[in-house]
Amino acid sequence: xxxxxxxxxxxxxxxxxxxxxxxxxxxxxxxxxxxxxxxxxxxxxxxxxxxxxxxxxxxxxxxxxxxxxxxxxxxxxxxxxxxxxxxxxxxxxxxxxxxxxxxxxxxxxxxxxxxxxxxxxxxxxxxxxxxxxxxxxxxxxxxxxxxxxxxxxxxxxxxxxxxxxxxxxxxxxxxxxxxxxxxxxxxxxxxxxxxxxxxxxxxxxxxxxxxxxxxxxxxxxxxxxxxxxxxxxxxxxxxxxxxxxxxxxxxxxxxxxxxxxxxxxxxxxxxxxxxxxxxxxxxxxxxxxxxxxxxxxxxx
Amino acid sequence: xxxxxxxxxxxxxxxxxxxxxxxxxxxxxxxxxxxxxxxxxxxxxxxxxxxxxxxxxxxxxxxxxxxxxxxxxxxxxxxxxxxxxxxxxxxxxxxxxxxxxxxxxxxxxxxxxxxxxxxxxxxxxxxxxxxxxxxxxxxxxxxxxxxxxxxxxxxxxxxxxxxxxxxxxxxxxxxxxxxxxxxxxxxxxxxxxxxxxxxxxxxxxxxxxxxxxxxxxxxxxxxxxxxxxxxxxxxxxxxxxxxxxxxxxxxxxxxxxxxxxxxxxxxxxxxxxxxxxxxxxxxxxxxxxxxxxxxxxxxxxxxxxxxxxxxxxx
Numbered sequence: 001x002x003x004x005x006x007x008x009x010x011x012x013x014x015x016x017x018x019x020x021x022x023x024x025x026x027x028x029x030x031x032x033x034x035x036x037x038x039x040x041x042x043x044x045x046x047x048x049x050x051x052x053x054x055x056x057x058x059x060x061x062x063x064x065x066x067x068x069x070x071x072x073x074x075x076x077x078x079x080x081x082x083x084x085x086x087x088x089x090x091x092x093x094x095x096x097x098x099x100x101x102x103x104x105x106x107x108x109x110x111x112x113x114x115x116x117x118x119x120x121x122x123x124x125x126x127x128x129x130x131x132x133x134x135x136x137x138x139x140x141x142x143x144x145x146x147x148x149x150x151x152x153x154x155x156x157x158x159x160x161x162x163x164x165x166x167x168x169x170x171x172x173x174x175x176x177x178x179x180x181x182x183x184x185x186x187x188x189x190x191x192x193x194x195x196x197x198x199x200x201x202x203x204x205x206x207x208x209x210x211x212x213x214x215x216x217x218x219x220x221x222x223x224x225x226x227x228x229x230x231x232x233x234x235x236x237x238x239x240x241x242x243x244x245x246x247x248x249x250x251x252x253x254x255x256x257x258x259x260x261x262x263x264x265x266x267x268x269x270x271x272x273x274x275x276x277x278x279x280x281x282x283x284x285x286x287x288x289x290x291x292x293x294x295x296x297x298x299x300x
Numbered sequence: 301x302x303x304x305x306x307x308x309x310x311x312x313x314x315x316x317x318x319x320x321x322x323x324x325x326x327x328x329x330x331x332x333x334x335x336x337x338x339x340x341x342x343x344x345x346x347x348x349x350x351x352x353x354x355x356x357x358x359x360x361x362x363x364x365x366x367x368x369x370x371x372x373x374x375x376x377x378x379x380x381x382x383x384x385x386x387x388x389x390x391x392x393x394x395x396x397x398x399x400x401x402x403x404x405x406x407x408x409x410x411x412x413x414x415x416x417x418x419x420x421x422x423x424x425x426x427x428x429x430x431x432x433x434x435x436x437x438x439x440x441x442x443x444x445x446x447x448x449x450x451x452x453x454x455x456x457x458x459x460x461x462x463x464x465x466x467x468x469x470x471x472x473x474x475x476x477x478x479x480x481x482x483x484x485x486x487x488x489x490x491x492x493x494x495x496x497x498x499x500x501x502x503x504x505x506x507x508x509x510x511x512x513x514x515x516x517x518x519x520x521x522x523x524x525x526x527x528x529x530x531x532x533x534x535x536x537x538x539x540x541x542x543x544x545x546x547x548x549x550x551x552x553x554x555x556x557x558x559x560x561x562x563x564x565x566x567x568x569x570x571x572x573x574x575x576x577x578x579x580x581x582x583x584x585x586x587x588x589x590x591x592x593x594x595x596x597x598x599x600x601x602x603x604x605x606x607x608x609x610x611x612x613x614x
Contacts, residue, residue: 037410044407045425055439067448116335118327125329131336138343140592142543144564145584148571149349172342204327233432235546251434258438265442272435279430291490
């Protein structure tokens with residue numbers, strides 16, 4: 001009798017014990033796995049942080065100190081001389097050109113791609129699928145491989161050495177990813193919404209402005225970031241398609257400044273810090289939209 | 301920090317679709333025209349023009365190009381510089397893939413899980429994403445300077461006694477791989493993070509009940525489930541490093557000697573140092589063909605594998 005009454009509780013106890021043990025080992029395993037991946041993450045974090053630290057710290061050093069005490073130590077007498085030098089060498093002009101190029105690129109991309117995506121998602125025409133496939137093909141074209149014919153074309157169009165020479169191809173190359181992201185977010189809008197607007201007699205333009213665009217703001221902010229980053233950071237198009245100092249953008253200007261400064265490494269690093277600040281501020285303010293923009297291409 | 305990639309997979313049910321043939325409120329295809337034409341002019345026409353220019357001999361930009369025949373293509377296949385550049389581009393691509401993929405996968409799996417300090421760590425971790433490759437490459441050029449940079453300190457322990465890493469052929473190649481990885485690792489980590497997040501937690505719970513260890517779980521759940529992610533990341537990585545230009549132009553400029561002349565750098569030199577646009581276009585066209593074939597092969601190959609492995613997964 002005693003045996004029969006105690007055995008279920010014993011069993012339950014034993015099962016509870018086993019469960020707890022299992023949970024312990026599970027937790028242990030998970031924690032151990034995190035240590036492996038976490039360790040790798042920490043190592044790579046050091047690999048990321050050290051160059052950034054050196055960039056920042058050496059930019060406040062004199063040239064003598066940077067070559068003398070080495071780059072890993074903190075500046076003993078921080079100086080702003082390098083930053084002043086960079087500003088004297090026309091840094092603000094580079095920044096202004098970069099802002100023009102970036103804003104114009106984003107504007108062109110949006111004006112062209114928003115109606116394009118709307119048409120591809122909503123039209124009954126079979127050619128829409130073909131249009132989308134053409135753009136998908138464009139995803140596979142890396143910029144360097146078309147730079148030679150593009151250079152010849154830009155020269156023939158009379159655009160060589162002007163800001164539009166940078167803006168137009170940059171915008172075109174941002175379009176495939178933009179289109180993918182926008183068609184994606186426009187497909188997520190339900191058919192009933194479209195139909196109820198159609199019943200109210202809304203024209204396509206009206207639909208686009210008062211429904212599709214407001215409902216696609218997530219996708220639109222992603223593509224603004226993606227196209228903006230591509231324009232802000234682009235180097236190949238400005239390098240090949242412009243020449244004169246007044247059309248230099250940030251990237252070509254940095255390249256120019258670094259060869260001009262030569263062994264004055266702290267001045268080069270100060271220019272690099274300054275060039276990174278606008279994007280870093282944006283990064284801290286809108287990290288999620290930014291990262292979504294960066295991986296826009298893989299989000300499909 | 302969650303990755304805000306818009307979920308386009310969200311199954312939107314459309315009960316009325318198909319049933320309503322209403323054409324009211326549907327845009328005409330003409331809406332697509334400006335965008336298509338613009339894209340065609342600045343991306344597709346250059347592509348076709350590149351093929352045309354590759355048959356214009358050694359046309360150098362003066363006057364209008366004339367068709368000269370296949371001299372550029374026959375030169376391309378017998379050019380020992382091109383053969384050497386191909387080997388180097390393949391080396392750069394393979395080394396970059398081998399270095400980046402395991403680390404990015406590990407970091408992505410780590411970043412997909414929940415940790416207390418993850419937000420702060422990943423804020424620092426992803427900074428390279430927003431810096432231009434120009435800034436990153438110039439930064440490393442300064443750091444690798446044998447007289448002033450970190451290379452003076454870090455060179456000797458890794459086998460460069462005088463710290464002149466960029467001065468030797470294999471040192472320069474490793475530097476290219478490393479700097480390229482420094483820039484792109486966060487990007488690929490994000491891709492893997494997205495992939496790892498979409499693996500259902502139940503798979504791991506079931507595996508634990510069956511007594512599968514950490515390594516087994518990784519081999520039989522994580523790896524097969526990440527197959528499409530691996531394909532995406534690898535295609536981007538391979539095309540990116542195979543056609544890399546800025547990195548080489550700014551870090552080694554093809555040197556020392558001509559030991560880091562990759563295919564795209566050789567193309568650039570032919571076009572803008574020797575002004576042989578015909579030959580450079582043949583090289584560019586060949587690069588497009590190689591990249592397209594490589595990505596199709598990778599997608600086909602891994603696509604086949606994924607079908608088999610999902611069935612094996614359970």
